Amino acid sequence: MIGMKFSIGLQYEVLNCPADFIFNVHAAETAGQRIVTERLSISQNVHQEMYVDPFYGTRYLRLNAQPGPLSLEYEATVEITHAIADPSQLHEVPIAQLPLEIMRYIYPSRYCQSDRLGKFALQAFGHVPPGFSRVQAMIAWILERTTFQSGTTNSSTSATDTLLEQRGVCxxxxxxxxxxxxxxxxxxxxxxxxxxxxxPALGPCDFHAYVEVYLSGRWYLFDPSGVSIPMGLVRMGTGRDAADVAFATVFGAIHSWSPKITIDPIHDPANGYDMPTHTAQALCSC
Amino acid sequence: MIGMKFSIGLQYEVLNCPADFIFNVHAAETAGQRIVTERLSISQNVHQEMYVDPFYGTRYLRLNAQPGPLSLEYEATVEITHAIADPSQLHEVPIAQLPLEIMRYIYPSRYCQSDRLGKFALQAFGHVPPGFSRVQAMIAWILERTTFQSGTTNSSTSATDTLLEQRGVCxxxxxxxxxxxxxxxxxxxxxxxxxxxxxPALGPCDFHAYVEVYLSGRWYLFDPSGVSIPMGLVRMGTGRDAADVAFATVFGAIHSWSPKITIDPIHDPANGYDMPTHTAQALCSC
Amino acid sequence: MIGMKFSIGLQYEVLNCPADFIFNVHAAETAGQRIVTERLSISQNVHQEMYVDPFYGTRYLRLNAQPGPLSLEYEATVEITHAIADPSQLHEVPIAQLPLEIMRYIYPSRYCQSDRLGKFALQAFGHVPPGFSRVQAMIAWILERTTFQSGTTNSSTSATDTLLEQRGVCxxxxxxxxxxxxxxxxxxxxxxxxxxxxxPALGPCDFHAYVEVYLSGRWYLFDPSGVSIPMGLVRMGTGRDAADVAFATVFGAIHSWSPKITIDPIHDPANGYDMPTHTAQALCSC
Amino acid sequence: MIGMKFSIGLQYEVLNCPADFIFNVHAAETAGQRIVTERLSISQNVHQEMYVDPFYGTRYLRLNAQPGPLSLEYEATVEITHAIADPSQLHEVPIAQLPLEIMRYIYPSRYCQSDRLGKFALQAFGHVPPGFSRVQAMIAWILERTTFQSGTTNSSTSATDTLLEQRGVCxxxxxxxxxxxxxxxxxxxxxxxxxxxxxPALGPCDFHAYVEVYLSGRWYLFDPSGVSIPMGLVRMGTGRDAADVAFATVFGAIHSWSPKITIDPIHDPANGYDMPTHTAQALCSC
Known part of the structure; x- marks a missing residue:
């Protein structure tokens, strides 16, 4: 079991008119991730509304803030229990056996135009043995080509852009x-x-984006940018792509500052808390 | 109440290897649309599996077909009961009051890159009175510019393409x-x-795509291509965009022929069946 | 020396109003390509104007046609004398030595967005020995991935589209x-x-598009689609990309029919006319 | 007559290996723009090579710089004599009368995909009286929609991006x-x-990009971003779009700093130098 303690500090200035915010900074509540403690503090005394996605456990917080400063601080401790599998035993599920409610995850979405890449992927990965190792081959292929470089992409950058220009962020x-x-x-x-x-050379601790791939009937974790220790990842949002799970969506005119984020594992083997480490095993946290 | 009787005939040749099909040709079962009768016939004697989306009533049929001809015939009679509203009473719902589970419908998706069009839309429609009439103004604007023309677009054409090139299909x-x-x-x-x-000058009866917009807490029907009588529309699939609700998704090598489709209203006022007519009222069928 | 005899037949119906046409169907007059005979016939008795690009020898014919049928027939015999080089002796010219008037051919153009592909190309071809063989490696790479398939692309398809979707025409x-x-x-x-x-399985004889690459101070022929015998290519237009050298540019409302094209080599060794054959040598025809 | 005195200071650090530079910072020598004095100073004692485009007078300076600092300082005084025309007398030239050597300026280029915008432009501007006023109508239309905002676009941003996202730089x-x-x-x-x-609120004096449109047989100046006084514009490069006339193209690994630029009109009416002023007249400087 992994215990992670983290904090998120967000700082805004709402200009002139009230602005709506939808935050997805709460740790998700899932079978694999239990909230031990959490505390939220908002600098403005405004109505807060929480929506929990019944499917993913993603929590969305909405509030309507008044002009002036707005700060949000969230801190939590979570327990993550990973299902662990032998990668060599994980297979791709044939179309005929895929649960139909997850078909949406093979359809294209805003930033993942898979409909345009069928031939490309087949040419590059069709000969690779299917299963976990094929996903790993894709990641190795991406890492070999793509440079992690802040400031080279923006919120409308999509997978085809990254494939062509070979640079980006997580x-x-x-x-x-x-x-x-x-x-x-x-x-x-x-x-x-x-x-x-x-x-740390990549910059201060930040929000991260990673991937789950459906193999042998479960969703397994992959970090294609290779910058994190996947075992230590705390889940906040889950969706089809970044369009679904921005950490903050703002409706109105604001200034914002860089998030301040800390994260630390709980090292307490006596109580069952192990340190996150890199592993060759397949991990599932949902 | 509207009664519609329709039939869909699809014809394929599966080449060499078995192919998976996912069809969305069944009429949806929703509060506003009741299935009176339906009949499905598949030319191959293969296992069929149905998934009903609990949220939309969209029905997905999956089957794994053998090499050789495959035909599907579906016919159904449905009863559609529209909630009718006075357009002038329908307002846009402020972000602060939108049910959070429908936030996904203001986020961008594969074919609807709304994230790129914020300024454009505000410039073109920011001055138009909000509500039903604003959506109508958008449709008038689209129709004024865009030519309905088969063969000018394909399955990767998106909203920004259509905005620039001003032609396309429904x-x-x-x-x-x-x-x-x-x-x-x-x-x-x-x-x-x-x-x-x-x-009929636009070609034989075909699958159609249209839009629902969320106003005053319900989803109202709009047909931006202006080719149909919205009151007569039978719902099959509902989703974020075309990526979610193809009438047929095929995995494997096939040939296909044009669908054969018929649709007729039931004109039987004595039993409560009215003819679909164009109306200035707002219609809701879900 | 190669002798080629060819004919081009174009057929239009000009609708309602006069229309302007700019044709580039004449064989170019270059150092390597001599016009032996040529004959042009236009069905309408209209003013014709010819412009010869002083740099390339490309010939543009302009005419303003009246409503009604318009046909153009052009036939010519040309003599092509190739400079032939040993591929292993051809090197890439360093930037510092490139004639500045040809810098434009390393800049991006409408259909060749090379500015987006710097890293991509370096990753894929940076390790390949430079020179003629690097261009050949690029062609092999393209041919391995890309399917020659009519009807899959259109006049706005560009190099990045083709790289992603891996299909297209010459x-x-x-x-x-x-x-x-x-x-x-x-x-x-x-x-x-x-x-x-x-x-012939690719369809009837047609207009073709191919490439010249600047190596060791001259422009060498390459046919990346691999469908032709480069030694038999008759040059019509030369430009930065297809935007510069459409065989016909039409201003006005017309109907058009498929071009009718024939091409035959002159086999007359006694008079110095050899048959075009595939060769491992590098060919230059300008 | 306008006299303009300006200076350009560029500063680089060439890393590790020698790098090639192609600069286009010299004032162009054209019929309308005479170089009175000019002085170039390069901090490295390296071979310099100049190419003057015979068509435009654009001057390209190439040099191969060694690792270490490289600075370029150019200053010049130029005399600009504008041909001035009454806008109401300027007409669009029919296709049938356009000199064929300028047809390239109605073809699409890397950043100006006019081939995709035919219907769009016709819908927006087809009803506007042709000539100078139509170009002005286009500029008014652009300015009404588009925000001048540094940092929102990059070197691969094109006209269709700007049309959709409505922001950018000159x-x-x-x-x-x-x-x-x-x-x-x-x-x-x-x-x-x-x-x-x-x-000055838009930032320090900088390189600028503007447009020439061919009307009544000459090229007239337009500044669609509206930030400059067109009469005071000093011409450096002329091309199909930004792909042709970057002020600096660098081949190699470098750091660079922001250009330092000054520009001042010569106010000396006694000697025939007038101040640049906004004018309703049409200006031609080539």
Whole structure:
């Protein structure tokens, strides 16, 4: 079991008129992730409304803020229990056996135009043995080509852009892996969290985006940008791509500052808390 | 109440290897649309599996077909009861009051890149009085510019393409209206059906795509391509855009022929069946 | 020396109003290509105006046609004298030594967005020995991935589309090769001609598009779609990409029919006319 | 007559290996623009090579710089003599009368995909009286919609992006105007210079991009971003779009700093030098 303690600090200035915010910064409540403690504090005394997606456990917080400063601080401790599998035992599920409610994860979405990449993916990965190792081959292929570089992409950058221009941030790596999986009819989805374990040279601790791929009937974690220790990832949002799970969606005129984020594992083997480590095993946290 | 009787005939040749098909040709079962009779016939004696989306009533039929001819014939009679509203009473729902589970319909999707069109939509429609009439203004704007023309677009054509090139088919008109609505933070979604009432000059009766927009807490019907009589539309699929509700998704090598489709209203006032007519009222069928 | 005899028949119906046509169907007059005989016949008795590009020898014919049928028939015999080089002796010219007037051929153009493909090309071809063999490696790479398939692309399809979707016609293959060359700072340009030697299974004889690459101070011929015998190519237009050298540009409302084209080599060794054959040598015809 | 005195300071650090530079910072030598004095200084003692485009007078300077700092300082005084015309007398030239060597300026280019905008432009501007006023109507239309905003676009942003997203810098405004003109078969080209007269609130004096449109047989100046006083524009490069006339093209790994630019008119009426002022007249400087 992994215990992670993290905090998120967001800072805004709402200009002139009230603005609506929808935040997805709460840890998700899932079978694999239990909220031990959490605390939210909002600097403005405004009505808060929470929606929990029944399917994913994603929690959306909505509030209507008044002009002036707005800060949000959230901190939580979560327990993550991973189902662990032997990668060599994980297979791709044939179309004929895919649960129909997850078909949506082989369809294209805003940032993952898998409909355009069918031939491309088949040419590049059709000869690779299917299963977990094919997804790993895709990641190796992406990492070999793509440079992690802040400031080179923006909120309209999509998987085809990243494939052509070969640079981006975690979100772009995630979109490209998702698009390639879907192009091979492997369901894949987008997850947001925090990048525990990232090399400090890449900048301060930040929101992270990674991928879940559906194999042998479950969703397994992959971090195509390779910057995090997947075992330490805390799940916040789950969706088809970044369009579904922005950490903050703002309706109105504001200024914002960079998020302040900390994350630390709980190292307490006596109580069953192990340190997150890189592993060759397949991990499932949902 | 409207009664519609329709039939769909699909014809394929499966080449060499078995192929998986997912069809969405069944009439949806919703509060506003009741299945009176239906009959499905598949030329191959293969296992069929049905999935009903609990949210939309969309029905997906999956089957794994053997090499050789495959034909599907579906016919049904449905009763559609529209909630009718006075357009002038329908308002846009402020972000702060939108049910959070429908936020997804203001987010961008594969074919509706509303994230790129915020300024465009505000410039074109920001001054138009909000509500039903704003959606109508968008449709008038689209129709004034866009030519309905088969063969000019394909399955990767999106709303931004249509905005630039100003031509397309019903699906393209629908995507553009959806993108413009979402760019104004008005939830909008994609619906498939059959184009009852279309001018025969546009070709034989065909699958149709249209739009639902969320106003005053309900989803109202709009047909931005203007070719159908909305009151006669039979709902099959509902989704974020065409990526979610293809009438047929095929995995494998096949040949296909044009669908054969008929649709007729039941004219039987004595039993409560009225003819679909154009109306200035707002219609809701879900 | 190669002698080629060819004919082009074009057929239009000009609707309602007069229409302007600019044709580029004349064989170019270059150092390597001599016009032996030619004959042009236009069905309408209208003013004709010819412009010869001083740089390329491309000939543009303009005429203003009246409503009604318009047909153009052009036939010519040309003598092509190729400079032949040993591929292993051809090197890429360093930027510092490139004639500045050909810098334009390393800049991006409408259909060859080489500015987006710098990293891509370097990753795929940076390790390949430079020179003629690198261009050949690019062509092999394109042919391995890309399917020659009529009707899958249109007049706005560009090199990045072809790279992603991996299908197209000769023009798309040419644009992709040009974009990859320019992305590696190798000057490359677009040439139009007729596809002598194409497999009849690909359809009737047609206009063709191919590529010239600047190596060791001259422009060498490459046919990235691999359908023609390069030695038999008759040059019509030369430009940065297809935007410059359409065989016909029409301003006005017309109907058109498929071109009728024939091309035959003159086999007359006694008079110095050899048959075009596939060769491992590098060919230059300008 | 206008006299303009300007200076350009560029600063680079060449990393590790020698790098090639191609600069286009010299004032062009044209019929309308005479170089009175000029001085170039390069911090490295390296071979310099100059190419003057015979058609436009654009001057390209090439040098191969060694690792370490590289600075370029150019200053010049130029005399600009504008041909002045009454806008109401300027007409669009029919296709049948356009000199064929300028047809290239109605064809699409890398950043001006006019081939996709034919219907769009016709719908928006087809009803506007042709001539100078139609170009002005296009500019008014662009300015009404588009926000001048640094940092929102990059070197691969094109006219269709700007049309959709409605923001950009001078280069983007220029590309959009060019694309709209060409879509209406009005020849238009891209010019680079320096933004004399810009509001200091938009930032320090900088390189500028503007447009020439071919009317009544000459090229007239337009500044679609509206930030400069066109009469004071000093011409450096002229081309189909930004792909042709970057002020600096670098081949190699470097760091660069923001250009330092000054520009001042010579106010000396006694010697025939007038101040540049906004004017309702049409100006031609080539």
């Amino acid at each position: 979100r772009d790596f995630a979109h490209l892996l998702i698009a390639l999986c879907r192009a091979m009819n492997i369901p894949a989805r987008f997850v947001t969290g925090i990048d525990y374990g990232a090399d | 699906r393209d008109f629908a995507h553009l209206l959806i993108a413009l609505c979402r760019a104004m933070n008005i939830p909008a979604r994609f619906v498939t059906g059959i184009d009852y009432g279309a001018d | 023009r798309d293959f040419a644009h992709l090769l040009i974009a990859l060359c320019r992305a590696m700072n190798i000057p490359a340009r677009f040439v139009t001609g007729i596809d002598y030697g194409a497999d | 280069r983007d405004f220029a590309h959009l105007l060019i694309a709209l003109c060409r879509a209406m078969n009005i020849p238009a080209r891209f010019v680079t210079g320096i933004d004399y007269g810009a509001d």
